[in-house]
Amino acid sequence: MKIIMLGAPGAGKGTQAKMLADKYHIPHISTGDIFRANIKNGTELGNKAKVFMDKGMLVPDELTCDLVVDRIKQEDCKDGYILDGFPRTIPQAECLDQALETLGDKIDYAVDVEVPDENIVRRMSGRRACASCGATYHIVYNAPEKEGVCDRCGAELILRDDDKPETVQKRLTVYHEQTQPLIDYYKNKGVLAQVDGTKDMQEVFQSIVNVLEK
Ligand code: ADP
Ligand code: ADP
Ligand code: ZN
Numbered sequence: 001m002k003i004i005m006l007g008a009p010g011a012g013k014g015t016q017a018k019m020l021a022d023k024y025h026i027p028h029i030s031t032g033d034i035f036r037a038n039i040k041n042g043t044e045l046g047n048k049a050k051v052f053m054d055k056g057m058l059v060p061d062e063l064t065c066d067l068v069v070d071r072i073k074q075e076d077c078k079d080g081y082i083l084d085g086f087p088r089t090i091p092q093a094e095c096l097d098q099a100l101e102t103l104g105d106k107i108d109y110a111v112d113v114e115v116p117d118e119n120i121v122r123r124m125s126g127r128r129a130c131a132s133c134g135a136t137y138h139i140v141y142n143a144p145e146k147e148g149v150c151d152r153c154g155a156e157l158i159l160r161d162d163d164k165p166e167t168v169q170k171r172l173t174v175y176h177e178q179t180q181p182l183i184d185y186y187k188n189k190g191v192l193a194q195v196d197g198t199k200d201m202q203e204v205f206q207s208i209v210n211v212l213e214k
Pocket of ligand 2: 007008009010011012013014015016123124126127128136137138139141142197198199200201202204
């Protein structure tokens with residue numbers, strides 16, 4: 001099963017992608033996580049990406065596409081994968097389609113997690129991320145057992161730099177301009193599934209599973 005997660009920043013793509021990856025035993029591929037790991041390790045890619053991420057802008061397509069195309073060619077992706085945060089622009093979607101075509105493959109579903117902008121800022125300001133394993137929490141909706149500490153690995157939880165309200169606003173604007181057109185793109189391909197992302201996490205998960213198993 002090859003799935004794309006669409007939705008605004010903070011819509012819950014990562015949360016749902018992790019749950020789906022566990023259920024279907026397929027890799028969760030998050031371009032945001034890949035960039036953050038590169039920043040942490042001080043790679044050239046990380047240094048380049050950071051400049052854009054800190055401003056709430058998208059990392060240029062040419063730094064993003066090849067990375068994902070290489071990743072989905074790896075052995076662990078042969079039975080499927082979940083792309084979280086990619087594609088985010090029409091050129092990225094076209095680049096992915098081209099690569100899939102060469103592989104004789106296609107996307108099964110693009111799942112759009114719909115959450116209005118009003119809810120997003122609240123979600124983002126409460127988001128906490130594990131600095132070590134990448135697990136995500138919310139101080140109200142998905143609190144860790146012990147405040148500030150990751151349930152999974154015990155490391156410290158942090159507020160991402162780009163989750164500060166000023167940057168969130170910019171990311172939302174970028175989302176509407178550059179990413180939202182992908183909804184029509186995948187609708188036209190007949191693979192779009194839209195779910196109400198304002199429900200609680202389990203309900204959203206169930207509605208996605210219902211679509212995938214229909
Ligand atoms: P979000 O919570 O907004 O979904 P992500 O972790 O997916 O956040 O992405 C964080 C940042 O990483 C984005 O704001 C952007 O700068 C960069 N990024 C992630 N994926 C992409 C992509 N496919 N194209 C361009 N930039 C990306
Ligand atoms: P995205 O990957 O789309 O940026 P996340 O999955 O990181 O979004 O979710 C953003 C924040 O909202 C996190 O703090 C997460 O715990 C919380 N969250 C995710 N789904 C829900 C939901 N259905 N209801 C309330 N909060 C949620
Ligand atoms: Zn952790």
